[in-house]
Amino acid sequence: xxxxKKIVYPYIPNSVPEVQEEMLASIGAKSIDEFYQCIPxxxxxRGKMDLPEPFLDEYSLKRHMEKMLKKNxxxxxxxxFLGGGxxxxxxxxxxxxxxxxxxxxxxxxxxxxxxxxRFQALFExxxxxxxxxxxxxxxVPTYDGSQAASTALRMACRIxxxxxxxxxxxxxxxxxxxxxxxxxxxxxxxxxxxxxxxxTLDLExxxxxxxxxxxxxxxxxxxxxxxxxxxxxxxxxxxxxxxALFVVGVDPxxxxxxxxxxxxxxxxxCGDIQPLGMHMYAxxxxxxxxxxRDEERFVQQFPSRLFxxxxxxxxxxxxxxVAWERTSFAKREEAVEFVGTASALWGITAGVYLALxxxxxxxxxxxxxxxxxAYLAAKxxxxxxxxxxxxxxxxxxxxxVNFQGTGxxxxxxxxxxxxxxxxxxxxxxxxFPSLGExxxxxxxxxxxxxxxxxxxxxxxxxxx
Amino acid sequence: MGMNMQTKLRDxxxxxxxxxxxxxxxxxGERGMLLPPVEEExxxxxxxxxAKIPASLRRSTPPALPEMGQMRVLKHYLRLSQENLxxxxxxxxxxxxxxxxxxxxxxxxLAANPALSELHPGQDESTLQGLLEMLFKTEHALKEIxxxxxxxxxxxxxxxxxxxxxxxxxxxxxxxxQSDTKDExxxxxxxxxxxxxxPVIKGFKVITIYPDAEGRPDFEALKAAVNERxxxxxxxxxxxxxxxxxxxxxxxxxIHSVGGICSYDQANLNGIMGITRAKExxxxxxxxxxxxxxxxxxxxxxxxxxxIGVTSELAKFLPVPLVExxxxxxxxxxNYDLPxxxxxxxxxxxxxxxxxxxxxxxxxxxxxxxxxxARVAVLNxxxxxxxxxxxxxxxxxYAEGEHRVEQVRYSWQKLKEETGIGSAEVQNRMFDYGxxxxxxxxxxxxxxxxxxxxxxxxxxxxxxxFLAIMEQIVKEAHEDPEMLRHAPHxxxxxxxxxxxxxxxxxxxxxxxxxxxxxxxxxxxxx
Numbered sequence: 001x002x003x004x005k006k007i008v009y010p011y012i013p014n015s016v017p018e019v020q021e022e023m024l025a026s027i028g029a030k031s032i033d034e035f036y037q038c039i040p041x042x043x044x045x046r047g048k049m050d051l052p053e054p055f056l057d058e059y060s061l062k063r064h065m066e067k068m069l070k071k072n073x074x075x076x077x078x079x080x081f082l083g084g085g086x087x088x089x090x091x092x093x094x095x096x097x098x099x100x101x102x103x104x105x106x107x108x109x110x111x112x113x114x115x116x117x118r119f120q121a122l123f124e125x126x127x128x129x130x131x132x133x134x135x136x137x138x139x140v141p142t143y144d145g146s147q148a149a150s151t152a153l154r155m156a157c158r159i160x161x162x163x164x165x166x167x168x169x170x171x172x173x174x175x176x177x178x179x180x181x182x183x184x185x186x187x188x189x190x191x192x193x194x195x196x197x198x199x200t201l202d203l204e205x206x207x208x209x210x211x212x213x214x215x216x217x218x219x220x221x222x223x224x225x226x227x228x229x230x231x232x233x234x235x236x237x238x239x240x241x242x243x244a245l246f247v248v249g250v251d252p253x254x255x256x257x258x259x260x261x262x263x264x265x266x267x268x269x270c271g272d273i274q275p276l277g278m279h280m281y282a283x284x285x286x287x288x289x290x291x292x293r294d295e296e297r298f299v300q301q302f303p304s305r306l307f308x309x310x311x312x313x314x315x316x317x318x319x320x321x322v323a324w325e326r327t328s329f330a331k332r333e334e335a336v337e338f339v340g341t342a343s344a345l346w347g348i349t350a351g352v353y354l355a356l357x358x359x360x361x362x363x364x365x366x367x368x369x370x371x372x373x374a375y376l377a378a379k380x381x382x383x384x385x386x387x388x389x390x391x392x393x394x395x396x397x398x399x400x401v402n403f404q405g406t407g408x409x410x411x412x413x414x415x416x417x418x419x420x421x422x423x424x425x426x427x428x429x430x431x432f433p434s435l436g437e438x439x440x441x442x443x444x445x446x447x448x449x450x451x452x453x454x455x456x457x458x459x460x461x462x463x464x
Numbered sequence: 465m466g467m468n469m470q471t472k473l474r475d476x477x478x479x480x481x482x483x484x485x486x487x488x489x490x491x492x493g494e495r496g497m498l499l500p501p502v503e504e505e506x507x508x509x510x511x512x513x514x515a516k517i518p519a520s521l522r523r524s525t526p527p528a529l530p531e532m533g534q535m536r537v538l539k540h541y542l543r544l545s546q547e548n549l550x551x552x553x554x555x556x557x558x559x560x561x562x563x564x565x566x567x568x569x570x571x572x573x574l575a576a577n578p579a580l581s582e583l584h585p586g587q588d589e590s591t592l593q594g595l596l597e598m599l600f601k602t603e604h605a606l607k608e609i610x611x612x613x614x615x616x617x618x619x620x621x622x623x624x625x626x627x628x629x630x631x632x633x634x635x636x637x638x639x640x641x642q643s644d645t646k647d648e649x650x651x652x653x654x655x656x657x658x659x660x661x662x663p664v665i666k667g668f669k670v671i672t673i674y675p676d677a678e679g680r681p682d683f684e685a686l687k688a689a690v691n692e693r694x695x696x697x698x699x700x701x702x703x704x705x706x707x708x709x710x711x712x713x714x715x716x717x718x719i720h721s722v723g724g725i726c727s728y729d730q731a732n733l734n735g736i737m738g739i740t741r742a743k744e745x746x747x748x749x750x751x752x753x754x755x756x757x758x759x760x761x762x763x764x765x766x767x768x769x770x771x772i773g774v775t776s777e778l779a780k781f782l783p784v785p786l787v788e789x790x791x792x793x794x795x796x797x798x799n800y801d802l803p804x805x806x807x808x809x810x811x812x813x814x815x816x817x818x819x820x821x822x823x824x825x826x827x828x829x830x831x832x833x834x835x836x837x838a839r840v841a842v843l844n845x846x847x848x849x850x851x852x853x854x855x856x857x858x859x860x861x862y863a864e865g866e867h868r869v870e871q872v873r874y875s876w877q878k879l880k881e882e883t884g885i886g887s888a889e890v891q892n893r894m895f896d897y898g899x900x901x902x903x904x905x906x907x908x909x910x911x912x913x914x915x916x917x918x919x920x921x922x923x924x925x926x927x928x929x930f931l932a933i934m935e936q937i938v939k940e941a942h943e944d945p946e947m948l949r950h951a952p953h954x955x956x957x958x959x960x961x962x963x964x965x966x967x968x969x970x971x972x973x974x975x976x977x978x979x980x981x982x983x984x985x986x987x988x989x990x
Contacts, residue, residue, distance in 0.1 A: 054827060068598055082587065107551065123974075284818075361495065
């Protein structure tokens, strides 16, 4: 006898009691409980979970969820200048359309035959990233830019046979936490300070840090503070002359205008593709890329999956996993790091984005952001007591503004802006205490002149 | 004519668009997307933003991205999507260990709500109360399901969760002054490969336990492996072959007896959800995959969600931030004040859209529904188990006569001996009938393996359809093995030459690498 069932669940077709009885009878079982005889009684959970009554019908569920979501205020209804590694960009409708396709959304680990589409789409994603970065080997995305940076540094250690890495201090402090944890133990991490006048890495400090055990340096360009590392090629020279690798984190939305890091000597390039067609989701939609030259000593050190193109018996474009044997799927603890479910669908989505944008779109995107952020910085600079930091250093998308001279804290200013319906700047006063009362403002293609003028007007009002 | 309802076989053919590589579709000058214009005053006043870029940092050649009108981009990707067999389209019970259940559409609609998708992580907490409430309540539900005391929702997948767990084990070893004495982690061969791979990053030596004659992790081998150096046990139960280990508490007790701790890989939770919990089995840590058990879609391999649960003793090591509720202010907030935290494993607060889908799924079922999902998953599995065992040539090593939990690792060894057709050939033929089929994680301990996990999502009719396909292929293996060796015949493409994927001189991971190595169709450049 099947258990008495009150509810037939739409997601559980065989919750129909008669079907259960038929299935049990056809295999000679008496009840579902029989299948659980393997679980000893002391391990059986017989209690009541503290869970609310479920919303069995779709409408009630939707209503419950929407009520909860309504308690949020988002950037769709408030002007926002928040950045710092998660950026508000326009997401093209075609990106959402492809991202939501059942065939991609619900597939998983299919073979190159019945999942030809995802293999091709991801090969095309890595190929377009390869063009943007001018590099020949690009991974199927990992979890996020922080994971990509962490893995890139571990790769540098394995490639050079050294065990110390240098990390620039002008990266996101939270990213530093991810990298630190990934390096411990086994890899010694030393940080390299930045110059507070320019916002860029202190080259003299780098020189002093470059001991023979250094495998590589991780630096971002543009860095977390928005500043461009104008002496990147000098860093590359220093590192290479010491036998170390140059690992550069880059915001892909800058690359229609900025040189790909390989042009100034990068050996491993990494970053997050969130700006390429991903909604922000409070920082919950991200994917990390890692790119190198097509050299076996680099390629064999990728833990991620790598998709390659291959011929078929019928002269079609076929695809498959490159150097599968290096992965933890094949070699468990003998492999380099580990691989698992990460962020493939975001890779496909970013591919759609790059295809839509094309070279001109990426150029327009980058140029517009350079112009807009420079415009806002210039306007903000005109406010009394306000100082845009790192004068003379070019910046992209983001810039740091010091409010020390206004007598108001960033927290107070942000609070007053929020009261006026604006999400102000990312408060750096605790993240980078040496910069004092400083906030990071972010401007992208979504910000019109009117938006920026509104911010300036409100700041004026608040600062008095 | 439609599918033959007698034989339950479809005359299937997968979409075959013969779609070029996207770069081949490029026409110089075409545009897929325009951007908001830069106002004149902004361009003027902001001109120096561009002018200040030094020559060394300027891009000299535009990226060679394809140039395509919008509809062409759309069409290209829609065609590729049609050449992909998602779980929404096939009877996806052949991907064992991965719990390919239905991902409810309403949850997709909810996750697309701009009140979630357009949030910035740096917003003031007062503007994120709905998000924080959702994260808090998800954690609460997971605590109830597992019996653990705290959860972090930060990790981006199962392997990432394992890495986060091993990071906590490392922090615990270090904090308790055992860095020099506890440096070994034990796992089993039928636990996910990442249980063996991730500990190496955190400086542990890995010891792998193999199954005993009944397929359960060998307790005697464990006893021999356990000693004062044992930091932790990372184990799955039921393991990937679908057999529950009833002595699991003895395993965790043994590890505890030498001062080690135990982590429960709950990738195989689906058959035991609401039936048995990590807490009662003596685990100190555990994790769930939100994209498996909790219905969030698998997305071609992510984004996923890996949530880790710990006892109160280990909560201080969790990654920051945790989500807390302040009843006096009736306010949710982010707590970064964990001085002994491992730091972070991922940017920000976790894979928010995936967490929302898991939360909505839990809220649509409640305790009774979650338990019903587990019970039906187990019913479906044992139904298929008994039917598959009747297919000539199929077998399931270990624990003969016993039931399985939510999946079974089968073997076509007998079929291979009889016909020369093994699991790889069967796999390629399954595609011809419109279903996905996976063999096993490596190494293949079970010969000619395949792993079926029906979950609770498929109707009896669909399970019967999958069974009918397997019966048909076995028939074909006897009657026309040569035809099987050349399968798939009705898939998007035919046999791929793997030499081009393993030979560094031949492989091409990007189109630019392909063009450097080849001209035309794989004609090597001189």
